[in-house]
Amino acid sequence: MNWVVLGLAGLVEIVWSQSIKPTENFTRLVPTVICFVLGTVAVYLLSRAMQTLPVGTSYAIFTGIGAVGAIGLGVIVNKDPVSAGRMLSLSLILGGIVLARVTNPE
Secondary structure (H helix, E strand, O other), X not given: OHHHHXXXXXXXXXXXXXXXXXXXXXXOHHHHHHHHHHHHHHHHHHXXXXXXXXXXXXHHHHHHHHHHXXXXXXXXXXXXXXXXXXXXXXXXXXXXXXXXXXXXXX
């Protein structure tokens, strides 16, 4: 079950990453509050997953999901550039996430 919670934490982190820019350097109240709530929820879920999962594995997977999702949304939503090197790096991150999961003793 904590793997599911960790996955949810990563998904919330993706949404959180996209909530930062609308704050306009934390000068807009509502977007800033949303940003802080999302960040808090993401870290709370991460802490719940860490109750039974190794800290290092949990954090690596959490940040990996967030990085892949943030870059993916950047490409889709913000038309960020796509390159072979960028796609290779995302593939390596995804591979690391999968490898960390399948080799975990739990």
